[in-house]
Structures are given as structure tokens and as C-alpha cells.
Amino acid sequence: MKSGLIITSSLALLAALAACNKQPEAPNPTTAPASSKSTVDPVAIVHGASTGTITAVDPAKGTITLDHKEIPTLQWSAMKMGFSANPEILQGFKAGDHVSFEVD
Secondary structure, eight states: OOTTOOBOTTSOHHHHHHHHTOOOOOOOTTTSOGGGOOSSOTTOOOOEEEEEEEEEEETTTTEEEEEEOOBGGGTBOSEEEEEEOOHHHHTTOOTTOEEEEEEO
16 A cells, blocks of 8 residues: 555545535425425535555546545445546556545
8 A cells, every 4th residue: 555645635525426426416495394404514614634556547547446444424335436636646646556535
């Protein structure tokens, strides 16, 4: 495992959700009475961390595919998925490298 490797906020939650083809659900104002407004921000940023193996990397396109372990704070099971990242962060990595990473 490369020591000190942490791919941080470059792996934006938006890119991760797009890679999973998930979209946040918008509240339906016609079904919720005005008095039931929530004080919780539905688009709050959640931080997660895990480890995995790089299966593909393309610094020119700014993409990396990881076969990662579970990320409990995001309620994600172990899976293989692609992420967008700053191309400079991806330099020097190759398929087969074991990495630790963080995602927001």
C-alpha cells in the first residue's frame, strides 16, 4: 500500500453519486404540510474513508476506478466504481496499487 496516499475531496460526492447513477430525491411540497419542515439539511456533506485496489486509472481524463471495501458512513457496500479526481493526484498510480482514500 502506498504510504500517505489519501485521495481527499477531489472525489466529490456528486461524482460518486453520478458513478452510481443515483440522484438525490427532491422533497414533494404537495405531500408535506408546511408545519412539518425539517431543520436537517438534505444535502449535507458526509465524509467516508476506505481502502481498495485500483483497477483502472486515466490521469489524462481524470478518472480512477477502485474496487473498494465497505464505506459504513456513506452506507455503501464493497463495490467497484469509478471516480473523478484531479489529474495531478492520479500521476504515478497504476492498476493493482492498493490505496487508502477519503470521499466527501
